[in-house]
Every structure is written in C-alpha cells, then in structure tokens.
Amino acid sequence: MREETEREIISRQRTAGRREEAAGVSRESAGRSRNRSGSSRKPEAVPVRKENFVIQGTILAVAGIIVRLIGILYRVPMTNIIGDEGMGYYSTAFNVYNIMLILSSYSLPLAVSKMVAARLAKGQYRNMNRVLRAALVYATVVGGLACFITWNFASFFATTLFNTPFCVYALRTLAPTIWIMAYLGVLRGYFQGHGTMIPTAISQILEQVVNAIISVVAASVLFKVGLDTAKVYGKDGYAQAFGAAGGTIGTGSGAFAALLFVLVLFLLYRPTAKRRIAKDRSGSVDSYRQISRIFFFTVIPVIVSSGVYNINSVIDNGIMAHGMESLGRGKEFLALWGIYNNKYMLLVHVPLAMANSLSSSLIPSLSGAIARKDRKAAIEKTALAIRFAMLIAIPSAVGLTVLSAPVNNLLFRGGNNAEAIRMMMIGASAVIFLSLSTVTNAILQGLNRMNVPVRNALISLALHVIALYIMLMIFNMGIYSMVFASILFALFMCILNAIAIRNTLGYRQEMVKTFLLPAISAAFMGAAAYGVYRGVTLVIHSNVLGTLLAVLVAVAVYGVLLIKLHCIEEDEMYSMPMGRKLTRICRKLHLM
Template sequence: MSKKASSYLKGATILAVAGILSRLLGLFYKVPVYNLVGSYGNGIYSNVTNVYNLLLMVSTVGLPVAISKMISENIAVKDYLAAHNVFKVSFWTLLIMGGLSTAFLFLGADWLITVANWPGESFPAIMAIAMAPLVIAVCSSFRGFFQGFQIMNPTAISQIIEQIIRVGLGVFLCWYFVSSGMGVGMGVGGAVFGATAGGLFAMLFLWFLYWAFTAANKKTLKQTSRPVPLTSKQIFKRLVIIAIPVTLTSAIVSLFSMIDSLIYIPRLALAGVDAHTATTMIGDFANADTLINIPLVISGTLAVAMIPAISESFALRDKRAMGHKIDVAIRLVIMVALPCCIGLSVLSQGIFDILFQGSPYGPEILKYYAYATIFMMLSNTFQSILQAIDRFRVPLINLAIAIVIRFVTGWICLAVPAFNIYGIVISSMITFVYLTISNYICVKRFTGFQMDAKQTLFKPLVSAIVMGLATWGVYAVVSMFVGNFIAVVTAVVVAVAVYFFLMILIGGITEEEMAILPAQKIIEPVYRKIRGILYR
C-alpha cells in the first residue's frame, strides 16, 4: 500500500475509533436519561434533537466538507497561503450561519411546538439546545481545517471531549430537575443542555490546537505556488459552489427524521394511536436509531477522511490511487456493516433489556430496523465518493427523489393499523435501498469502479449469516442458565470470534485491511497465527 493511501486509511481508522467511542459515550448518556424520563420523555428529546440536527446540517455540514476539500486541493499544489485563507473565509461564514440557526431556535420555539403538535414540555429542551448550533459551527470550521491537512487527531479528541461533557453534565442536570419535581420537560432540557456545554469545551480545545499549529507553521502558511494569490472573493465563491450542494444533501438526509417528527402524531392517529402513545413509540424508535447509529460512525468517518484524500488524487489526476481508496473504503464498510446489522437484529431483545428496560416497542423495532444499516452506510459512502470527485449535484438529485419516496411511503405506512410505528422502518428501508442503488450506479459511471462481488460482498455475507446463527444459538442457550447481561456479552464475544475466524478461513479479510484496523498490534498476530494454522 502506498504511503498516501496508508495515511488516508489510518486517518479514517482514527476517526472511526473516536466516532465509535463518542457514540458509545452517547449511548451511556441516553440510558440514564431514558431511565429518568421514560419513552415519553425520550420522544420529546427525539423531536427537539431532530430539529437541532436539521439546523446543524444546514449551518455546519457543507462548509466543513468544502474547507477540507479546498485545503487538501491547495496543499496538493503547494499553495499553503490559499489553504489558510480558505479557513479564514469559512470561519466567519460558519459563524454567521450558526448564529442564524441559534436565533431561529430562540425566537421560534413556540411556533415550532404549535405547528408540529408537540407537547408543551418541549419548550425547555428547545431553549437549552438553542446555543449549540453557533458553538458547533465554530468547531466545524476548525475540524475542517485540520481534516484538510489530513490531521485527524484534533477532530477525534474534540469529539470525545464533547461527549464526555455532554454525558456528565447532561445526565446530572436531567437527574437534578426530575428529582426536584420540575417535570419531564425540564429533565429533557437539562439533558440536551449537555450538548451545548460539550460543544463549548470542544471549541476551546480546537481553538488552542489551531493557535499552536499556525504559530508553529507561520512561514509555511505564507507560501504560495501561484503567481497571483487567490482572493477572498474567489475562495468564497468556490466554497459556496461546493458547500451548497453538500449542505442541501445533508439537510435532505436530516429531513428524513424531521418529516417523521412532524407527521407521526396525526398519521398514527388514523391508525388508532393516541398522541401520548405515539410519542412513546417515537421515543422507542429513537432508541433503536441510537443503536444503529453506532456502526454508522464507520461510514461517516470514512466519508470525512475520504473526501480530502480522494480529492487530492482527483486533483492530481491519479486514477489508480483514487480507485484504490474507493475500493478499500467500500470493502471496509461492508465488512463492518453486515455483521453489525445481523448482530443487532438477533440480539435486539437482549440489548434493549440491558439498556432500555421496559421499552414496549424498541426490541421489535430494532429487530427489523437493523437491516437498514447496511444500506445507510453504503449510500453514505457512495455519496461521499461523488462529492470528492466534484459530482455534487448527482447525490443531491438522488436525495431529492429519496425525500419524495420517504414522505410518501411514511405518510401511507404510518396510517396503516397493522404497521403503525413500523411504517417508519418500512419507509426507511425502501428509501435507503433506492439511495444505495442509485448512488452506486453513479459512482460506477463516473469513476469506472468495478466492485468485486465475491471478495467485497459474498464472503462477508456468508460469514455474517453463519455468525448470526451462532450468535442466536449461543444467546438462546446461555440465557437459560444465567442472566441476560452475561448471555448478551457471551453471544457478542462468540459473534466476533466466529466472524473473524470465518473471514480468515475464506480469505475475506486481507493483510492490507488488517494493517489499518484498530488495535492492529493485538489483532494482527492473532490473524497471522490463525492463517498459519489454516494454511500450513
């Protein structure tokens, strides 16, 4: 593997590990919050954070992608002055956009509650999270800067800091308000305020690293290879050209959840479900969504690392390096996604009994919703590839069609009594299957990429199916003799061992992929030992 490819993949692995740790911390945060406010309170939490996430997509996602892409492009041609100026222009742009999102939440809380038919207890939560878009916007500018230089540690560490503060403070405030008798609404407000505080600490950390980096590289950041340096106007124009389609793309993805939040109460009413029960259902769906978001970190972090890395190869017209990065990224995503979705489905009841005990709808939702994971991860990866090669409009067009599919299928399925809340699961599956197929066809068309179905898809699929059967059998037997927690842990350990062994046995994992996996120094000797036994 080339040094550049190795660097890109190592960067992706660093972000993936940090992302998974961050999501696990977020899961540990949601468990006590759920136990304090219940499924109903979790429904309020989900409604508010869906709006917050949409605003965050609009105000922060497109520009950081544009920052990292433009910085990596300028570094490739040794124009470090332009790379630094990209950050300066985008910083002020993100500050303004984040400020507008914050103002909307502060001033539009009552209007939002009325329009969406949400419970009045949602108001404290909206106020508590209102400052977060502004703070996270600033964080995003710093993260885009470092990612453009393909330095992934600042993003990784800041994400963990953000989650630690969010968990610690959010859970404490939720407990304090609920135990003081202030009600579920104030408890949820305390919980979501942790996101604002976590973002603030992460912002200060990133600012310090940026100050140290620019001070240490002052001379380098003034160097340019262009006879005439790029102006702020030229940089801003390029930023907008890249950021608008990426922002719209991300906003449409967030609209999926936003649509659910706006229509689930009136549509479920037609299925005979009252508002309180509907909010409880959406709360349990949100918990299932939290669990499947853990493996989704892999595709998300690969996307963050992939865009500047592939953009560099694209700018240098190095098709071979670009194709190799695409191939390895897709193999890694499928290798992780298949066992995750099958494992989450098989162990859905056991996982919910540990984390969200007493959840009336969550286990069954997760049992079926888990299979959407593979399509979510692949569609996200293909979308990022298209953005990296300047095909920004293509995923946007595919998503525009997808939002119509999501709205129509969700609108119909939620109102069917036999489906009720599972209408969202059906709608999600249909939508992401469409996105995976359409984005893959476009990647194949514009890059000439050919997927090796046997190596990339068939071998992980066979290994994951056998793993799923083993996991189900072990959990069923062990749970007859010991508690649920030990049964789930035992089943997970067996699942990892069986999948890893089978992938080695049938050649589904290569030495190249082993070299970039987390805990490589621990895993690789085991890999070599097993291979040595199998292939003597």
C-alpha cells in the first residue's frame, strides 16, 4: 500500500509540474518565468534566481543562527545560576523531550508543507483546507499522547533509564510543551506550503526570545526555592533540579508565544483562504481517509529517520551515566555531561543552522526535479547544496578550533572552562561531518529514498554504540568517549549516504572546490585569526576585542581566498543571497 501511495503522489506532482510549466508559473522557477513571455521554451538564465532553495534556506538559516546565538546568551546566566550539575539535569530532560518531539511533531512542518504545496499548485483549495484539518487532528492525538507519556513516565526515564532521579521535575515541566509544538508545527508547515519561510523564521526568533527571558527568571526563582527545600529535607540536589525545571518553563512559554503569533497570522489569512475555497473549480475533493493515508505515509518515514538519527543521544546518556558510575566516576558525570551538551555541543550547533535550513528548503525543490524526471537538475541541486554547506562548515570548524579558548571564555565567564575548551579543540571537526550528514539525509529524502537514511542511521548507530562502549569501558576515556563517538556516528552517516546518492543519481562528489580549496582557505584563515587574537591581547589585554577582531579578520581572509583561488566564480555568486551586491563589492576591490 505504501508504494502505491508514493507513486500516486509522484504522479500528481508530475501532472502539476507539466501544467505549471505550460502556464509559465512554476513555483520553483518563479524568478525565471518573467523571461518566458508566455512561451514554454527554456528561459534565459537569470543567475540571481537560479537556485531559490538557497535563498529560502538562507532566510531560515539567518533565523536559526539568531536563535542559536540567543540560546548561547541565555544559557550563560542559566549555567551561572544552576551550575553544571543543574545543566546536566536540564540536558537529560531535553534528551527525552527531543525524542518525544520527533515522534509527535518534528515531521509535521515538512509533511504539511509538501501536501499543501501540491494542492495549492493545482488550485485544489478545498483539499488544501482538508489537509490542514487532518493535520490538526493528528497533532491533537499524537501530541496529547506524547504529553501523557512524558508526564506519567517521567520517573521511569529519570531514575531507571538515566540514573538521574532529580531530572523528573524538568521532564514533567516539559510535557505540555510537546503538545504545543505539535500545533505549532502544523501551522508553520501550512505557511511553508504557501512558499514563504518568513512566518516560521519570525516565530522561531520570538520563541527563543521569550524562552531566554522566562528561563533565566524562572531558573533563578526556583533555584532559591530548591535551596529552601534542600534545607527542609536535608538533601542536596533540589536547588539544581528546580532550577533546571525553571529553564524548561521558559521552553514552554516560548513555544506558546510562537503558537499565538502564527495563529494570529492564520486568522488574518483565513478570509483569503475562504474566498479561495469558494472559487475552487478543480472539481476534486479528496476524502479525509485518503488525505489521512497520504499524510501518514509522508510523516512516518520522516519520524523513523529522525528518531533513529537522534535517539543516539538518549542511548549515549544511558551508557555514559551507568558506565561512569561503574567506573567509580559517577559524581563527575553530571557536570561533564552539562559541559558537553551546554557548552561544546551548543557551539557546534551554531554553524549547523545553515545545513539544517538548506535541508528544509532543498527537499521540496529536489522532489520537484525528480517528479519531472530532470536528473540533470537533481544533480546540480545536490552538488550545490553539499558545496554550500561545506563552504560554511569547514571554516567554522577551523575557527572553533583555533579560537576555542577565546570564544568559551567570552561566552561562559562563570567557572572554569578548561574542559569545554579541550572538548572544542579536539572535537570541532564534528561541525563538518554533522553538516554533511544532515544535507545528504535531505538529498536522499528529496530523491524519494526515504528508507535509506533510516537504514544508514541504524548501521551508524550500531557502530557508534560499539565505539562508545569500547572507548568508555576499555580505554576509560570518560566524556571524550562521547566526543569521538559522536564524530564517528556522523562520519559513518556521510559515507553511507554518499554511496546511496551515487547509486541513485550516478553522482560523484566533486572534491577540489567542495573540500580542498575551502580547507586551504580555512587553514590560512585560522592562522590569521589566531595571530590577530594573540597580537591584540598582548597589546591591550582584552579578550572581547581580540576575539571580535580575530573573527572579522577571519571572515575577510576566508572570503578573499575563496575568490582568489577560484573556489567561487562570478556566475556562481549570483546564486547566493545578496549575490549581485557581493559581486559589485568584489569588483570594486579588484578581487574579480
């Protein structure tokens, strides 16, 4: 039944694509259709609109980077308030929360956007409205079930699974947020299906701003309550646990604020939607059973793939907690786990915003090319997505390595950052492999090979667990077992995904411009950044000014080297955000 449903979807996409091409209004090539003049001939190239998914991805990437920067800023005072132990409870609770989120609502924006876009392209406004209703019913049932499980089984997760009983408070506080996120995912997907990422981007920023404010305030208040509770019961840990729960209150508050924002946008758009429904002359009305079936077969592969891909954090948490306890290092585990998740991984995930955003915008674009049997376009999009991701990931990894100490000391001023600095210097390469695995996952999903990332993730997870156990229990590498095992997981995914993409498309990865030249440019960039930082701090002894100047010099050096080494050609710059402006600047500086 699943294969028949997928063929039905692809058939409809092909039909819609042919109709759109004849009318000259294809959504994917909207920027080029102005040159068609009503003709079905191949249009002249308009470089600035060549790859719309890059532009759309950049919108989400900018929002994603802002969100992550806010996340860093508010976690600094939170860490100062509740300490690394409290952040350990916070991270443990979020491991369960993330899995529940994946099972309930993580796939909703993608599924809703694909189904809404397909019906919008064919003028089936009634069916588009039915998709929205079916998705809201799904969100109600699945989101409510995930909330129920998280609340009622919080003690099991905290005590039995993770051996951290005090994180039960943060877990129960997070439970309602899962239900809120399900509805938020549906409405975000609805607007994405209309071809705009702006509501999603703005709501993400709003969500994080509210989250930051409430988290810090609630963590501070509840930490004091926990101190009083500890005095009453004569047992330590309540202050850190209550403080972590305060941080998760902020998460729920941010999600609720974002839901209110997109709900207001939806209500403002509702009259327009009703007028479109009234004018619907498509003559096609899908039953709710049919829509629900298609929705189910769209959601499930994404859930399984994401679940397998992310469940390693839960498994890792359990292995590390019980393993460190058996090695007699249980007391130091929570603090190290908090540093790993809330300092090391927090910084690693900032440059990953571009890879995640590219993936969100790439899937529908690549699916359209496959539906039209345009293999050349699919290969071009694949190459561009991988290359663009590496242009960001490689210098980010180098920068985090050479500026590990300045960045950590700038952001996390309270306490000793020696472990966080060491983790970053050793494990910054995770940025490259995580970015590449994220983008290649999206490529396979866009190629309708939904099961392949699941299989690859299962294989990688098994190898990852074996490697983690050996490094922890045999070589006694402590938290660094986690650092290396995470890199290995992403590396295994990259290799397996690359093989699958080559077998599907016949695509062979270009190496020089995608990896070699960016690596050479990043190496000189890293040397320049480190030299500037050392020079500034020797003269004026300011870590803040030294770090900021080093970053600015790094960006300039890297950009100039990319152009001078012909890693980026002039015509390729037009495909990038603000490509024309960047080209004019480069010409004025005689770089081109």
